[in-house]
Amino acid sequence: MACKRPGCPGGGIRLLRLVLIICCLLVGCSDSLLDPQKPVTLTLWHVFGAQTDGPMNGLVARFNRTVGREKGIVVNVTAVSNSTDIHFALVAAAKKYPGAGSLPDMFITYPKTVFAIGPERLMNWKDWLPEEKRLEFISSFVEEGTVDGRLVLLPVAKSLNVLFINATIFDQFAMESGVSYDDLATWEGMFAAATRYYKWSGGKAFFKYDDWLHYSMLNTVSLGGNFFQGEKINFRDERFRKVWHRLAESALSGGVCLLGGYSTTAMMTGETLCGVGSTASVLYFKDTVTYPDNTTIPLRLKILPVPTFQEGRLLAVQRGGGLGVIKSTPQKEYAASIFGRWLTDTENNVPFVTATGYSPVKEDAHMALVKEDWPSFTSDSYKDLYKTISNMHMQHSFYVPPLFEGYGEMERDFSELQREIFSKYRKSLRNDAQISPELLHSIFQEFEQSLD
């Protein structure tokens, strides 16, 4: 389908680009575009292992030392951040907001960012990746990165949301309270466990969700509801109202951790026992919980699928960014395509994704992972993680959220406002206060209005 967006290049320009690319391909796949004596530099912003000793920078260094040096490409990592911050940084750079820097040549991001900065600004991977190569990728991942028939995000690594549990404390809590891991398969079980844990721990929250929009969205859809109405949240949906009321009740009773940031830090400071977050969070866990008096206890992780409501079907959202490339000269685009192909080659992709808690993006590697056909992981957390990922791939359906320009902002605002409103009412209520359906209804309305 032809791109109708403003700013999208016209037929003449497209034809010229096509001719250029064909010419490049005709001369021995255009290696003449690159000169090892005068390497082309590509800047890269990525999200793998922000603030940690993540393997992505090492992978880039390896590329520069090997293929990069041979072909004449230098990849320069100029920002490592998280998916939220990188989204807003890219949007600011694309829209030339005051104080924003210039766009990098390549970046890892989610499709929501593509819509915010304009897909027409991105290189079409189909121009540089032959069809037989594209067929090696999992088709749903390719579809996710395709806009108006153009592949603008090359899948690099995919993640799922999973439930991380501090097993060191949970085992003790389970023994004394009778709660089991099986109870954590449903939200009903989670909320019940949260109530018990609050009392058992002397007033601590049981769990935290990294992205509260996902909780409402997935559970509404899982129960058969329609979470979105066009580009708006459907506050009239009864299923949404139900899942939100259940969460609000638990939050106002102290069962939900209402701190900002990621669940990993809340778990590592002993603020909460469980957290729902990306499989990639496994990289950020330390092996201890540190308390305010600087004493520590070991942090042993148990990783389970995200709970669902009893009547709901097993549904998960697949996440993980793709590699986008800003349209540029044929030389830079070709160089970026070499990097993208190298990064997704199974021999490079698999060690990288499995070190960072992601899933590989090619069919063969993915099937091998699902069949547990991998050398054993040295860490128990990683073993547990990949066992859970494997089970989820076999048992869960995958939901793809709708994509529109304001999705990123809506996702951020939803989490922030919900956390603020829960915190406000949590502070104003006594611990033993009754939470009536009328109160929940009123808070829900307040939430709807503030989000609007």
Added chain:
Amino acid sequence: MFSYIKKILEIRNNDSKYSINLRRRLILYLVLMAVGLLSCALLLVFTLNLSPSGDNVAVALAKDLSYYEERLSAYFGDTAARGIHLSTLAAREMERTLAEHGASFDDISDNPRLITALQRNTFAIVRNTLLFPDCSGAFIIFDATVNTSLPGSEHSRCGLYLKLANITVSRPVNPGILWTRGTHEVALENGLIFHNKWELEFATQRMPFYRKVIESASKNLMEGYYYHPAMRLHGTSEQIMALFVPIVGKDGRTYGACGFEISAMFFKLMHPVSADPDARITGLIARRQGQTILSGSGLEAGVASGYFADLGNGDLRTEQEGPLTTFSLPDGRTFVGMYKKTTLSPPVVEDAGSWVVACFIPKEDYIIAIYKNNAKILLYCVAIFGMAGVLCWYISRKCIVPLVSGIDAVKAGVAQKTNIHEIDDLLDFLAMNSQVPDVSVEDVDMSAFYAFRRNIDTLSKMEKSVFDLYLQGHSTQEIAEELHISINTIKFHNKNIYRKLNVPSRKALMLYVQMMRRVQG
């Protein structure tokens, strides 16, 4: 010079009256050619910046290095000044907080409430330093710990450490900040996100300079700060350098240290060595040990548009080659450039003089630059040689061709003026000789001879001198030497003598001279 050339050209255009002799003409053309070629050479040297081998590269690198060292020196100096200011504010705030709690510094350890209060009250001071960030993080370390009963507590120090959440080329006002060290409570009060590798306290055994700062602290902060060589921030892939300034109380007691973090990413983005997108130049600040620059001890930057050498932690072996230095990495990569000493810490600080700033390019770029330079020189030499050829052709056309034409004209019996004095003279001579038949004494018209004798009195003094010397039998050359005048002047006088004495030719003149000798004899 120009008026002389103009005069010559005017003369040249004024037909034969002022014809130029061949020697002068040749000298003039050769001088003009030499001036032309010299001008071209000078033009190339000064405008195209041509010089042999790698001199150009050396000059360019020297400029880059000088500018970069000045910039870095100013940056690290300013950062140190800001660190000293931070230390002063922190000391004041700590003393105020301790007084408020009726406590002394010795009461801090094992007192979570007091530690939290200190962190709470100093938080704003640290955070404000990051509002308009000139560094990637800021910290205050109190020389105390929350729990002295823990093993290794002597290396655990409380305090607070804030880092920028995102480092990109932009410098946003009010940037996102991560809580990297410090108590949960203060972080939550201020709504800060925890760093993924947050820890409650600082592990000082990973920061050897911390202890140095504490032990050597004096009230004179200007001489007590240290720049810690680059180190890996625990649990992360981040390489950072850090400024440590002691925090000293009014009574001289050292309360701890504070300072700033400069991460490798921040340095790379904020201090590119060049903005030229085509340049592949690396700037490095690191410590030097003998002939080795410890690149892992410092920070490196590339070009603003993206080029980055990524030296890693490899030591750079240096070798001086003329004005340039060769830098070799263990992985086989070689660079060519320069380095110079710089000062980071005060001179009294140990190792203060071991820091250097270096600028270098890959050796292959250097070789290409030399090839290009030499090729350019060769090309212009060929151009100058070609121009010399053209000028030679022109000179020969102007000097030799008229000569040949004149000879051909003589051969053909046609006398044509050539504007070349020697040839015109020859042609005149031949013409006169051809017009006047040979004369013998017997054939001389005596009345003409008498007229000749009478007219001798009409000659000027100089003409008479020339005439007398002819009479004495001197040749033209001998007369010129005798009278210290040129041949051309003699010729000029000859013409006048011929005209005044009414002699048609030199031959006739010599005949009359012979007759006069006889008469006088």
